[in-house]
Amino acid sequence: MKISKLLISLLGAIALLTTAGYYYVFILGAPQLDPPQRLAKTGLKFQLATFKSQAMGAVRNYGVILPPDYDKNQQKRYPVIFLLHGGHDDARAYADKYAVLDVLHELYQNGKLPPSIVITPDGNDNRGSSPFYDPDYFDGPNGKIGTLIGSELVQVIKSRYRTLEEPQFWALGGLSSGGWGAFNIGLRYLNNFHILFSHSGYFTDNSGLQNSPQQIVQQLPPQDRKRLHIYLDAGLNDTNLLASTKAFHETLNKLGIAHVFYAFPGGHGLSGADIGWNYFHKHLKDSLSYVGEQFKKLGVKSFNTKTNDK
Numbered sequence: 107m108k109i110s111k112l113l114i115s116l117l118g119a120i121a122l123l124t125t126a127g128y129y130y131v132f133i134l135g136a137p138q139l140d141p142p143q144r145l146a147k148t149g150l151k152f153q154l155a156t157f158k159s160q161a162m163g164a165v166r167n168y169g170v171i172l173p174p175d176y177d178k179n180q181q182k183r184y185p186v187i188f189l190l191h192g193g194h195d196d197a198r199a200y201a202d203k204y205a206v207l208d209v210l211h212e213l214y215q216n217g218k219l220p221p222s223i224v225i226t227p228d229g230n231d232n233r234g235s236s237p238f239y240d241p242d243y244f245d246g247p248n249g250k251i252g253t254l255i256g257s258e259l260v261q262v263i264k265s266r267y268r269t270l271e272e273p274q275f276w277a278l279g280g281l282s283s284g285g286w287g288a289f290n291i292g293l294r295y296l297n298n299f300h301i302l303f304s305h306s307g308y309f310t311d312n313s314g315l316q317n318s319p320q321q322i323v324q325q326l327p328p329q330d331r332k333r334l335h336i337y338l339d340a341g342l343n344d345t346n347l348l349a350s351t352k353a354f355h356e357t358l359n360k361l362g363i364a365h366v367f368y369a370f371p372g373g374h375g376l377s378g379a380d381i382g383w384n385y386f387h388k389h390l391k392d393s394l395s396y397v398g399e400q401f402k403k404l405g406v407k408s409f410n411t412k413t414n415d416k
Contacts, residue, residue, distance in 0.1 A: 139377040142204065142387040148211035149174050152201040157262045161250040167228050168259060169197045171210065172267070173221030183268045185401050186223045187394070188255065188299075190280030190287045194237045197228040203383045204281075209390045218391075219398035220406050223267050227255050229280075229287060243287025244317045255287075256295035274404045277397045279303030279337070281386045282347075282374070286311060289319035289354075296330050301400050303337035303393040305386055306347045306373055309354040320354055323361065336365035337396040339389055341373020341380070348373075366396060 152171050159166045173184055189206070191199040200206040206224070213219035229241045231248035245252040260276075263269060270276075278299040280288040285307020292302040310318040323331075336358060340351040348369060355367040370389060372380025380388065 137376075138203070138383040141383050142208070144205050145208050145211065148207045150207045150210055152198075152207060154197060155266075157259075159254055159258060161253040161258050162232070166254065167197050169201060169226035170267075171201075171207065171224040171226075173223065174214065175221060176223075176268075180268075183270045184221060184223045185275040185406055186225065186263060186267075186269050186277070187397060188259075188276075188278045188288075189224065189226045190229050190243065190255070190278070190284030191226065191241075192280070192282030192284045193240045194235050195284075196230060196235060197226050200226045204387045204390060206387075206390060209387065209394065213391065213394055213398065218395040220401050222397075222401075223263070223269060225259070225263055227259055229255065229284065240283035241287065242313070243283070243290050244313065246313065251287075252291050252294065256291040256298060260295075260298045270406070273298050274300045274333070275401060275406060277301035277303065277400070279305075279393055279397075280307065281305040282307060286319070290317050290322070293319055293322045293326065296326075296333060300333050301335045301337075301397055303396065304339070304351065305389055305393065306340045306344045306351070308347055308350040310350060320350075320357060323354075323357060323363070326361075331361055331363050334363050334365075335400045336363060337393045338365060339368040339370055339392065341385055342369055342371055343373035343375065343381070368392065 150171055152169055154167050155170055156165050156167045175182070176184070189200050195203070210219070210224065214221060229243060229251060231242045231251050233239070233248050241251065242248045243251055264271065273296065276299045278288045278292040279285070279302060282305070285304030286309065288302055288304055289307070289309065290311070292299045309320040315321045338351050338355055340348040342348060351367070355365065358365045370380065372378060372385045375381035378384065
C-alpha cells in the first residue's frame with residue numbers, strides 16, 4: 107500500500123512538472139531566467155503604432171523608437187532600421203526581452219550609431235505566434251508578410267516619419283528566424299534596403315529554394331551585389347545555425363559582397379551571460395555599430411538638414 111501511494115505521488119509530481127514545463131516552454135515561450143539588466147532612464151521611448159495592411163487584409167502593428175532629438179529639429183531626417191523578431195515573439199520583443207532601448211542609448215552616447223528611426227514589425231503571419239513554427243517571412247499561403255515588411259511598411263514609415271529616402275540609409279536585420287526573414291525579404295527589396303544583418307539566423311528554408319537567401323543572393327546581378335553591406339554572427343552553441351551562417355559567409359566571399367562574419371560564444375537558451383536574450387542583447391551592439399559605420403561612410407550627416415513637411 108505504501109509503495110502504491112509513493113508511486114502515485116511520484117507520478118503526480120512528474121505530471122505536475124511536465125505540465126509546468128510545457129506551460130513554461132510552449133505557452134510562455136521559455137522566458138529568460140536571467141534577462142538583460144536595464145537602465146532606469148535612457149530618454150528613449152518604445153511605442154506601438156498600427157496601420158491598415160492591404161497585403162495582409164488586416165490592421166497590423168509595429169513598434170517605433172524615435173531618436174532622442176526627433177522633436178527638437180523639425181527639419182532633420184533620419185536613417186531607418188527595421189528589426190525582425192524570431193519565433194514566438196511579436197513587435198514588442200526587442201523592447202521587452204532584448205532591452206534594445208539600452209543598446210540604442212549606449213550606441214548614441216558613444217557615437218557608434220547616428221540617431222535613427224528604429225522599427226520593430228509584427229512579423230507573425232495569419233497562423234499567429236507559436237513555439238511550434240517560425241513566422242513565414244515570405245508571401246505564401248499564410249499571408250503576404252514579405253510584401254508587408256519589404257514594401258508596404260516601408261511606405262507607411264516614409265509617410266509618417268522624417269526619414270532619409272535613399273536605400274543606403276535603410277537597414278533590415280533580425281535574430282534567429284528573423285535573421286532569415288531579414289535576408290529573405292531584404293534581398294528581394296534592394297530598392298528599399300542596402301544594409302542587412304542576422305544574429306544566429308539561417309539561410310536555407312524548408313519552404314523551398316525560393317525562400318532561401320543562400321540561393322537568392324547568387325542570382326543577384328553584379329550591380330546589386332555591390333550595393334549590399336552585410337553583418338553576420340552566430341553562437342558557437344547553435345551548431346546548425348552557425349553552419350548555415352558560415353556557409354552563407356563563404357558564398358558572400360565568392361560573390362565579392364562586402365560583409366563581416368563573427369562566431370561568438372553562446373547562442374539560444376534559457377540562462378547565461380552569452381545565452382538567449384543575453385546573447386541577442388549583447389550582439390545587437392555589434393550589428394548596430396556595423397550599421398552605424400555604414401551610415402557614416404555613406405554620409406548620413408550630409409543629408410540630415412533636408413527640409414520636409416513630415
